[in-house]
Amino acid sequence: MSKLRSSPKLALLSVSDKSGIVELARGLSALGVELLSTGGTAQLLQKEGVRVTGVSAYTGFPEMLDGRVKTLHPKVHGGLLARRENPAHMAAIRGAGIEPIDMVVVNLYPFQATVADPACRLEDAVENIDIGGPAMLRSAAKNYSAVAVVVDPADYSRVLEEARAGGVSASTRFALAKKAFAHTASYDGAITDYLTSRESAYPDVLTLQFHKLQDLRYGENPHQSAAFYGEAKPAAGALARYRQTQGKELSYNNIADADAAWECVKGFSEPGCVIVKHANPCGVAVGARLREAYEKAFKTDPISAFGGILAFNRALDADAAEALSQQFAEVVIAPRIEPDAAKVLAGKANLRVLEIPLAHEAQAHDYKRVGGGLLVQSSDSKSVGKEDLRVVTKRQPTDGQWADLLFAWRVAKYVKSNAIVFCRDGMTLGVGAGQMSRVDSARIAATKAAAAKLDLAGSVVASDAFFPFRDGLDVLAEAGAAAVVQPGGSVRDEEVIGAANERGVAMVFTGVRHFRH
Numbered sequence: 001m002s003k004l005r006s007s008p009k010l011a012l013l014s015v016s017d018k019s020g021i022v023e024l025a026r027g028l029s030a031l032g033v034e035l036l037s038t039g040g041t042a043q044l045l046q047k048e049g050v051r052v053t054g055v056s057a058y059t060g061f062p063e064m065l066d067g068r069v070k071t072l073h074p075k076v077h078g079g080l081l082a083r084r085e086n087p088a089h090m091a092a093i094r095g096a097g098i099e100p101i102d103m104v105v106v107n108l109y110p111f112q113a114t115v116a117d118p119a120c121r122l123e124d125a126v127e128n129i130d131i132g133g134p135a136m137l138r139s140a141a142k143n144y145s146a147v148a149v150v151v152d153p154a155d156y157s158r159v160l161e162e163a164r165a166g167g168v169s170a171s172t173r174f175a176l177a178k179k180a181f182a183h184t185a186s187y188d189g190a191i192t193d194y195l196t197s198r199e200s201a202y203p204d205v206l207t208l209q210f211h212k213l214q215d216l217r218y219g220e221n222p223h224q225s226a227a228f229y230g231e232a233k234p235a236a237g238a239l240a241r242y243r244q245t246q247g248k249e250l251s252y253n254n255i256a257d258a259d260a261a262w263e264c265v266k267g268f269s270e271p272g273c274v275i276v277k278h279a280n281p282c283g284v285a286v287g288a289r290l291r292e293a294y295e296k297a298f299k300t301d302p303i304s305a306f307g308g309i310l311a312f313n314r315a316l317d318a319d320a321a322e323a324l325s326q327q328f329a330e331v332v333i334a335p336r337i338e339p340d341a342a343k344v345l346a347g348k349a350n351l352r353v354l355e356i357p358l359a360h361e362a363q364a365h366d367y368k369r370v371g372g373g374l375l376v377q378s379s380d381s382k383s384v385g386k387e388d389l390r391v392v393t394k395r396q397p398t399d400g401q402w403a404d405l406l407f408a409w410r411v412a413k414y415v416k417s418n419a420i421v422f423c424r425d426g427m428t429l430g431v432g433a434g435q436m437s438r439v440d441s442a443r444i445a446a447t448k449a450a451a452a453k454l455d456l457a458g459s460v461v462a463s464d465a466f467f468p469f470r471d472g473l474d475v476l477a478e479a480g481a482a483a484v485v486q487p488g489g490s491v492r493d494e495e496v497i498g499a500a501n502e503r504g505v506a507m508v509f510t511g512v513r514h515f516r517h
Contacts, residue, residue, distance in 0.1 A: 009032075009033060009034065009100075009102055010033065010034050010036065010079070010099050010100065010101050010102055010103075011028055011033050011034070011035055011036070011101070011102060011103035011104070011105065012035075012036040012037070012055070012076070012101050012103070012104050012105070012106075012136070013025060013035060013036070013037045013041055013045070013052075013105045013106075014037060014038040014039070014041050014055075014105070014106050014132075014133065014136075015041050015105060015106060015107045016107055016108060016109055016110055017107045017110075017153060018040075018041070018044060019153045020153040020156045021041065021044070021045075021105070021153070021156075022044065022045065022048045022050065023156070024105065024156040024159075024160055025045050025048075025050045025052070026048075026050055027160040027163070027164070028103075028160065028163065029050055029051060031163055031164065033102075033103070033163075034053065035050065035051065035052045035053065036052070036053050036054075036055050036058050036101070037052045037053070037054065037055065038054070038055045038056075038063075039063075042054050042055075055073075055076065058075060059073040059075045059076065061073055074096065074098065075096075075097075075098050075099075076101070076136065077135070077136075077139050078092075078093050078096060078098040079093065079098050079099055079100050079101035080101050080104065080136065080139040080140050080143060080147055081139050081142065081143050082098070082100055082143075083143065083145070083146070084100065084145070084146045085145075100146070101140075101147065102146065102147060102148065103147065103148045103149075103150070103159075103168070104136050104137065104139075104140040104147060104148075104149045104150065105150045105156075106133050106136050106137055106149075106150075106151060107133075107151050107152070107153075107183075108130040108133040108134065108137075108183075108184075108187055109128045109129065109130040109133065110128060111125065111128045111129060111130070111187065111190055111191060111194075112187075112190050112232075114128040115128075115190070115194045122198070125194060125195075129191055130187070134184045134187060134188070137149055137151060137180045137181075137183065137184050138180070138181070138184060140177075140180065141176075141177035141178075141180040141181050142177075144173045144174055144176070144177035145170075145173070147173070148168040148172070148173050148176055149173075149176050149177055149180045150176055151176075151179060151180050151183045152179065152183075155176065155179075158172065159172070159176075182209070185207075185209065186209040186232070188207075189207030189208075189209060190207075192205060192207055193206070193207055201378070202376060206374070206376065208367075209232070210229035210230060210231055210232075211229060211230055211231075211232060212227055212228070212229050213227075213228045213229060213230045213240065214227065214228050214249075214250075215227050216228060216249075216250070216251060216252050216255075217249065217251060218251075218252065219252045220252055220253060224252075226252045228250070228252075228255055235359075235361040235362060235363045235364075236357070236359035236360075236361040237266060237356065237357060237358060237359030237360055237361055238356075238361075238363065239255070239258060239259045239262050239263075239356065241356055241357060242258075242333075242354040242355065242356045243354065243355045243356070244352060244353065244354055245337055245342065245353045245354070245355055246342075246345065246346065246349070246351065246352070246353045247331075247349070247350055247351045247352035247353055248350050248352055249352075250331070250352055254309070254330055254331050254352060256279060257276045257277070257278070257279055257308075257309040257330075257331070258276075258309050258311070258331050258333055258354065260276045260279050260280070260281070260309075260414060261274045261275070261276035261281070261309045261310070261311035261331075261333060262274075262311045262333050262356060263414060264276070264281055264284065264311070264410075264411065264413075264414040265284075265311040265312060265313045265333075266313060266358065266360055267383075267410045267413070267414075268286050268313055268407075268410065270286040270287070270293075270426070271286060271287055271288065271289060271290050271292075271293050271312075271313065271314045272284070272285065272286045272287075272293050272312070272313045272314075273285055273286075273287075273290065273293040273294040273296075273297040273310065273311070273312055273320075274297065274310070274311045274414075275297050275298065275300075275301075275304075275305045275308045275309070275310055275311075276308055276309045276311070277304045277305065277307070277308045277309070279416065280414075280415055280416050280431065280433040280434065281411060281414055281415055281428070281431060282300060282301040282304035282305055282308065282431060283296075283297035283298055283299070283300035283301055283304075283305055283308075283427075283428055283431075284297055284300070284411045284427070284428045285297040285300070285426055285427035285428065286407065286426040286427075287426065289317075289319065289320070290312055290314050290316065290317060290319070290320035291317075291319045291320040291322075291323050293312075293320075294310070294312075294320055294323050294324055295323060296425075296426070296427035297427065297428070298327065299427070299452060299454065300427065300428045300429060300430070300431070300448075300452060300454070301431070301448055301451075301452055302327075302452065303451070305327060305329075306327065306328055307328055307329070307330055308329055308330065309329070309330055309331045309333070310324055310329050310331070310332045310333065311332075311333040311334070312332075312333065312334040312335075313334075313335070313358060314334065314335065315334060315335055315336040315337070315338055316332065316334040316336070316337050316338060316341045317338050317340065317341055318338065318340035318341045318343070318344055320341070321340075321341035321342075321344035321345055322344055325344055325345065325347065325348060329351060330351075330352060331351075331352045331353075331354060332345065332351060332352070332353050332354070333353075333354045333355075333356060334354075334355065334356075335355065335356060335357060335358040336355055337353060337355055362379045362381035363379045364378070364379065365377065365378060365379060366378075366379050366380070368517075380413065380514065380516075382512055384406070384409060384510050384512055385406070386402055386406060388510060388511070388512075389405070389406075389485065389508040389509070389510060390488075390508060390509045390511070391506065391507070391508050392488065392493075392497050392500075392507050392508065392509050393497060393500045393501050393505065393506050393507040394501050395483075395500075395501070395504060395505065395506040396506060397460075397483045397506045397508065398483075400425075401460050401482065401483040401506065403426070404423050404424055404425065404426070404459075404460040404483075405460050405462070405483055405485040405508060406485075407423055407426055408421050408422075408423040408428075408460055408461065408462035408485060409462045409485050409510065409514075411423065411428060411431075411462065412462035412463065412464045412514060413464070413514040413516070414516065415431060415433045415464065415516065416433045416434035416516050416517070417433075417434070417464055417465065417515045417516050417517060418432070418433075418434070418435050418436075418437065418438040418440075418441040418463075418464065418465065419431075419432070419433055419441065419462075419463065419464035419465075419514070419516070420432040420433075420438065420441040420442045420444075420445045420461060420462075420463055420472075420476075421445065421461065421462045422445050422446070422449055422456055422459045422460070422461050422476075422479070422481065423459060423460055423461070423462070424456075424458065424459040424460065429449045429452075429454045429456055429459055430444075430445035430446055430447075430448040430449030430450075430452070430454065430456065431445055431448060432444035432445030432446075432448070438463065438465070438467060438468065438472045439469070439471045439472040439475055441472075442461075442472045442475040442476055442479075443475055445461075445479075446475065446476075446479040449479070455480070456479045456480035456481065457480040457482075458480065458482045459479075459480055459481050459482065460481065460482065460483040460484065460485070461476050461481045461483070461484045461485070462484075462485045462486070463484065463485070463486040463487075464487075464513065464514040464515060464516065465486070465487055465513050465514075465515060466486055466487050466488055466489050466490040466493070466496075466513075467486060467490060467492075467496045468490055468492060469492060469495070469496075470492070470495050470496050470498075470499035473496050473499045473500055473503070473505070474499060474503070476505070477499075477500075477503035477505050481505060482504075482505060482506065483505060483506040483507070483508070484500065484505060484506070484507045484508075485507075485508050485509075485510060486507070486508075486509065486510070487509060487510050487511060487512055487513045487514075488509030488510070488511060489509075489511075489513070
């Protein structure tokens with residue numbers, strides 16, 4: 001049975017991350033706790049005037065093998081693993097001259113930080129594989145009924161406060177043990193992934209660990225439970241780095257749609273706005289100012305924009321905030337919300353407002369769960385410039401069409417396949433998404449534009465993948481398209497190119513496909 005409270009009498013401190021350790025040690029020492037320590041931690045505490053006994057002095061066995069062996073000793077692990085309620089255990093350690101160790105404060109060699117350096121050599125990585133630290137953590141965590149195990153400096157104040165109040169509580173010891181096992185599991189997983197990825201980007205055993213950011217009311221539907229997890233170090237500019245400044249709690253669908261909107265808007269250098277509904281951009285535009293970008297994006301599909309997610313790639317100002325506040329939106333995202341804009345948005349108390357620092361670091365991998373398994377791929381971070389495009393028709397795009405073709409191509413990357421996107425003058429005019437046939441996406445995009453009373457004459461179109469037949473190209477031309485950008489690569493490319501020449505449509509190939517399922 002776990003004691004409700006455990007007052008530490010002997011604690012072992014050995015940390016790579018020294019933040020907060022001196023204050024914790026002083027607090028424990030003031031309570032009469034005897035401190036054991038190793039290497040750099042012992043030197044720091046002694047320098048700061050904290051009384052500490054070196055582990056080698058305690059065990060009677062000097063550190064050896066350049067410090068590789070120092071805590072792997074019965075006087076350490078016997079003191080950690082002995083069950084206090086078991087008379088035979090206690091008699092055994094007493095007979096061996098071993099004192100019970102009541103608290104372990106350990107964080108491990110910085111393996112993850114070491115291998116994150118592109119210049120890291122294999123021998124550097126191997127030397128930063130901690131052996132004694134994980135062994136102590138696991139021993140202490142296994143015996144959480146009597147031992148408090150602390151791996152995170154953020155827990156120091158809580159542990160010290162409880163120790164001052166009569167001892168670390170059983171519930172806290174259990175919580176700390178769970179955290180310690182998660183810590184060592186993550187550490188071992190990082191080592192495995194690093195060593196195996198030296199031979200392949202996709203190791204034989206993939207270990208992933210995410211940290212819960214928040215519980216969610218429910219999942220995609222009310223009968224599903226859900227939570228939001230983040231990586232330990234999300235990519236710069238990733239949605240997981242958001243800060244909510246107002247509004248209701250985010251839902252599962254809010255987060256999924258917000259990610260789609262944010263990733264899309266980051267792709268534009270000009271002031272831009274992206275409106276997403278059900279994971280698809282329903283309006284995208286750039287302009288001289290954010291308000292202009294928003295108004296152009298909203299025109300694409302005002303009906304679908306209702307209840308949408310709005311993302312901006314500039315600090316949201318009051319002018320843009322005034323404009324968007326006229327519609328119903330679920331979430332607004334920007335790198336920063338200006339104070340005057342915040343005042344405007346405050347009038348819509350339920351509107352969720354997020355700030356995310358703008359950066360363009362790509363996530364290393366994308367994951368998709370399937371029945372009984374996981375699909376893993378590198379992120380679709382491929383960008384295409386004008387120099388990458390190849391004109392395949394007699395007609396050349398005009399200067400204005402070149403700019404719109406590149407704009408349309410950036411949008412199509414974030415539209416569910418099959419994707420067709422009509423654009424002109426830095427704004428979307430019609431979006432066809434998620435259809436089983438490309439020609440149906442083309443028809444839907446044209447129908448959407450007509451419903452919004454947007455003229456497609458002289459527009460450009462992006463297709464995320466090649467046209468398997470000329471029928472899709474014919475639909476676009478009949479709708480008014482003057483230029484098309486697509487990957488190419490179909491066995492019927494010549495047929496489609498011929499149709500474009502017949503229709504007087506300029507066509508360029510990217511050689512890159514952007515399927516998005």
